[in-house]
Amino acid sequence: MIDVVIIEDDPMVSMITEKIINTEKEFNVSKTFFKGEGVVDYIIENNIELIILDMYLPDTEGLNILEELRKREVKENQYTNTIFVTASNDKEHIEKAFKLGIVDYLIKPFEFERLEEALGRYLSKKIVSSSKKKILTQDELDKLYHGRNNEINTLENELPKGISEKTLEKVMNAVVSDPMKEWSSKEIADLLESSAVTVKKYLDYLTEIGKIKSDISYGSVGRPEVKYKIKM
Template sequence: MINVLIVEDDPMVLQLNKRYVESINGFKVVATATDGEKALELLKTNPIELIILDVYMPKLDGIGFLKEMRKRFFKADVILVTASKEAESIDDVFKLGAVDYLIKPFEYERLKSSLENYRGRYELLKGKNVIQQEDLDRITKQNNKSPENRLQKGLHKRTLERIRCFMELNKEAYFTSEEVAEKMKVSRVTVRKYLEYLVEIDELQLEIEYGSIGRPRHLYKYIIRNERC
């Protein structure tokens, strides 16, 4: 379980973010604070892995909190959730080690994606003694290739989710595009586009089976660790 601290001065937003975070498997909000000073005190007594942090707060704002946190060598990761859009502020928090930055108002799916990406990184780094380059590539590509944020032209989110969920729920098996199309009652050409996209963003693996006669078969299998469906 990933222990989370939420730092937000608006009580309603704080409770909403708490519900959002705890709706996602693997996360538990163990403490909340309405300003940076209280948050620093909580870090002394609570084992925190991840902080959901606002920028504009009384007493000690988010950037001041981040600077002080690093001075005191607290090792928790930070996701910024704020209305601040100033480029200088965004640059500052990334230089201070924030793992993501969400600008209000944001959709729940964007926060969900950020937390799932973080969970994938957390589980990988905690679960292995030796890390391979392909492991690092997978977790660093997740933010850059998130389907919620960078969906290719011509692809539709709802269809993508249907095909993704089908592959996840049948994750022990390999399928051709024809087999997926038949089971989902979608055209083979359409299914092939979505399967290729899921391979590109590292959610499916592709194996090519060469027979003695005819074209090679393209076989797809679900590989991503972060379950969504």
């Protein structure tokens, strides 16, 4: 479970953001702050992995918090990922935020799907960075350092009815996380904490459009099982 801290002075925006995040099984909002006081200490002491940060707060600016956090992290050997959610569309603010290593920057008012996309982008980065592989493909490098998911971006613009782009991305990321492995639908379902039937539908669709390949595995006991693997 990924612990998230929200720093947002607007109670309504904070409540909506928390609700969106908590609908994602991988995330849990552990605390909400309405101003900057005490934020950095809490993040460091609890080793928070991800923060949702507003730019304008009653007592400080989000960039000031992020700068202080980066200084403390060097001493504590920690790193906190950041997604800005703010009304600030000032180019200087945006450029400085990305120089400080943020994951994404959302300008208010934002669409719910855009926040979900930002969370998905963070998960993509986490899956690749936590992999034991020592050599990366170009696509994995792009996911890790440029926030891109080329596997999903190359899909057709119109997805079939019943296929969600967000779920499709999660299933694809699971397969990509170990390119040499042959996955069963149950293994990926367990990894994503989802239904095997649902996952199989997405795996079959990815096979149909040529992103992955499937083979039938004949074990020594029991019925044959379909295995899925990334196309190299």
